[in-house]
Amino acid sequence: MKNKKKLIGSIIILVIFVGILCIGYMSYKNKTDNDFKIEDSFVKSDSKKENSNDTKTSKKEIKAQIYGEVNKPGVYSLNSDDRIEVLVNCAGGFTDKADKYSVNGAAKVSDGANIYVKAKGEKSISVSSPSESSTNGKTTVGEGDVEKIDINSATEQDIVNKKIKGIGEGMAKKIIEYREKNGGKINSVEDLKKAIGPKRGESFSKYVEIN
Numbered sequence: 112m113k114n115k116k117k118l119i120g121s122i123i124i125l126v127i128f129v130g131i132l133c134i135g136y137m138s139y140k141n142k143t144d145n146d147f148k149i150e151d152s153f154v155k156s157d158s159k160k161e162n163s164n165d166t167k168t169s170k171k172e173i174k175a176q177i178y179g180e181v182n183k184p185g186v187y188s189l190n191s192d193d194r195i196e197v198l199v200n201c202a203g204g205f206t207d208k209a210d211k212y213s214v215n216g217a218a219k220v221s222d223g224a225n226i227y228v229k230a231k232g233e234k235s236i237s238v239s240s241p242s243e244s245s246t247n248g249k250t251t252v253g254e255g256d257v258e259k260i261d262i263n264s265a266t267e268q269d270i271v272n273k274k275i276k277g278i279g280e281g282m283a284k285k286i287i288e289y290r291e292k293n294g295g296k297i298n299s300v301e302d303l304k305k306a307i308g309p310k311r312g313e314s315f316s317k318y319v320e321i322n
Contacts, residue, residue: 173222177202180209180228193220195264199228215266219295225320226264262297262319263290275318282307282315297321 171191175198178184182203189197196216205211205228213229220226260269270283289306290297297303299321304312 173220175220175222175224175226177226177228179226180206180230182206189220191222194218195220195226198224198226212266213269214264218264218291221263221294221296224263224296225261227261259318259320262286262303262321263295265319273318275315277311278307278315282311 172188173191173193174186174188176184176186177198181199182205184202187198187201189201194216195214195218198220199205199214199216208230210229210231210233213233214226260273267280267283267287270278270286271280286297286303286306289302293302297306300312300316303316303319306312307315
């Protein structure tokens with residue numbers, strides 16, 4: 112009789128123990144599953160935000176005009192990180208007469224840019240005799256005789272070719288470097304002053320167009 116009671120007691124204790132183990136296992140499993148769901152939701156949420164930001168960036172549109180020696184001059188829509196090379200391609204490429212090095216294909220296109228592609232042998236300046244002056248054997252031109260240069264599309268060589276007093280290769284290089292660091296655009300006379308100094312910047316501004 113005593114043995115029978117002991118056996119029944121042992122069975123009851125075992126059942127209770129197994130029940131506790133089952134309850135503990137189910138509780139742990141549910142908690143783990145919930146943690147995975149929460150973590151997964153965070154990952155999906157972050158992924159959506161990242162994709163949304165990428166889309167906004169890629170959809171930023173700018174417009175720029177190109178004319179001169181290209182097959183299809185006009186205004187074109189581009190992405191904000193596109194280069195002048197892309198704009199040239201949109202315009203059907205260079206004509207056979209084009210001076211391909213009159214524009215810097217690697218430069219970024221700024222919104223509202225006005226790009227002119229010169230013909231081979233085309234001169235950037237128009238000189239009249241009364242306004243010519245000679246300094247150290249180099250010919251310079253007066254303010255009224257120079258065709259203004261688009262400073263946001265000009266190459267270093269374009270600037271040098273203007274033969275403006277005080278603006279040689281060194282100054283031209285500084286202007287291009289500043290423009291590239293400033294988002295590919297010179298926005299004002301103040302930017303020119305920052306690039307090559309107050310006096311030179313003020314003087315040089317008379318010979319350029321700032322679009």
